[in-house]
Amino acid sequence: MVAEQAATHPLDAGGAMHGRGHYPLTMGQLSMWRAVSVRPTEQLWESNQDLLWSAPAGTSEEELRQALTALAARHESLRTVYRPGDEPSAVRQVVLRDPLLRFRAASVREPFDLSAEPAWRAWMRPAGDGEPPQVHVVIHHIAADGAATRILESDFHALLRGDSLATAHTPREAAERQHTDAFRARLSAALEYRQRILAAAPRIAVSRGPLVRARAQTGIPYRAVHQAARRLGVTLPTLLLTVYVQTLAATTGRTDHLLWQLSANRMDPAVRGLVSSLTQWVPMLVECDPDGPLRPMARDVNVAAARALQHGVYDPYAVALTDLDHGSYFTIIPAPADAAVDSTPAETAPARVEFLPPHARSGPSFYLMAHVHPEVRLTVRVMRGGYRRVEVRRLLTTMTDLLLRAVKDTA
Structure with a gap:
């Protein structure tokens, strides 16, 4: 009823x-x-x-x-x-x-x-x-x-x-x-940062294709990736972002990539517990050798990601409408605030990839969402030419393998 x-x-x-x-x-x-x-x-x-x-x-x-x-x-x-x-x-x-x-x-x-x-x-x-x-x-x-x-x-x-x-x-x-004169300098800095990044970003022609959605159940527990990130001296989101960049380099043959993070913009205690919409897309440029050592690569990505997030609050009407076909998009769904690191298994389980029914078509045409608890789950949504099921499976399998290697190499 x-x-x-x-x-x-x-x-x-x-x-x-x-x-x-x-x-x-x-x-x-x-x-x-x-x-x-x-x-x-x-x-x-x-x-x-x-x-x-x-x-x-x-x-x-x-x-x-x-x-x-x-x-x-x-x-x-x-x-x-x-x-x-x-x-x-x-x-x-x-x-x-x-x-x-x-x-x-x-x-x-x-x-x-x-x-x-x-x-x-x-x-x-x-x-x-x-x-x-x-x-x-x-x-x-x-x-x-x-x-x-x-x-x-x-x-x-x-x-x-x-x-x-x-x-x-x-x-x-x-x-x-956010509309005061005191906040204006922060908005101006974010605008300048965004303009600089997009001017330097590689421009790669893409075409729209059919919507493909898939999820990788990596079998890698939260405890394992959390400990790997700590040993590398970076955050868990940075570790996942680094492996994402490695995967893009390995599967596209390009070493330089424009990435867009979904910034939560909740670093200020005054908004940390605020119920509203604060998230905005913020760009970053990363160059990556997929065969290079992980530790220096992760630290470079960490610096680039932190700089991007510092400019995560901007006036959307002061910039061009975000081109959702330009670059690769990424967001992480963090563990619950009360999740204990040792509350998940320590051993990995077999990985698998499952394809999902089509859903929303608005938003980025190349978008990866990473859930980290209780294990890492990678959901990708692609609406670009050249990405069919076989390419999407390869993308998720490659990222799973690279993440597992990062966990094992830092153990």
Whole structure:
């Protein structure tokens, strides 16, 4: 049974918004707004994230409803609508005074009207035989990026337990800081960095091809890659990024590559726990000898990646729209904050590659996503000519083999 709650439209009969203020957007929100604004109508749903949260056995639907209402009251991004302005960059966020929830089942392919409703939906799945009750959440990326969805899930469980939580930071506070004169120098530096990198990047002609998605279950546990990165003196994301560059060099025959990292932009404590969209694509140039020693290569990549992330916050309307066919894209899904290094097996398991059904077609045409916990899983999505199943399998197999070699050589 689906629980439903009647909701008042945020616009009253006279067109006034039942909210407060018209605030600017964070640079991450602006990036998502701009990306959505040029997307075909049939692809608008592709920014929706499909989440499933479990609840303790015996939790009632009313308790789930109350926790979700409290979650929306806590985080302003769950009570926000967006008002376009005269200029594309002049969009403003309006925060509703009260939670506006629709507890009804909905397809992830159902797009949100960002100007008329908060960009999330939730509904309950009653407990089944031996299964706990669950909450199904569909939320737009402008309301919560990947890091923010994990914060939401953690807060949801804390609210179910009745825990007291510190006051949450708000997107409008972060956005107002990013639009001050004091922040302007940082935006200017990011713009100059981006222009310099793209001017020096190799320009390789690519053509669009059919969408191919595949995932490598590498069998390499989190503990092993974590320890390998530590022995190399780099971060775990840097180790994976280095192996990605090695793989690109080995499979393309080119040693110089333009890479795009998805920067979380959460190094500032004021935004570390913020539920909003902060992520932006930031470029870096890397040159790599696939047969060269790993340690110096990883350190060079570490320096380049750190420099790129320092320039991860930029005004998306001050730069050309990102060419999603230019370069190779990469993001890492980190281990949960409470994941212990020794909580996963120490031994590797056999690797395998599985092909996935086509899904979203918006976004980068060459994109690798790496999950690291409890083992490394590499998911690649390619929409470029020359990449069929055989080439995609080779890419994932090569990266798995190089990562395994890095783990063994540093043991």
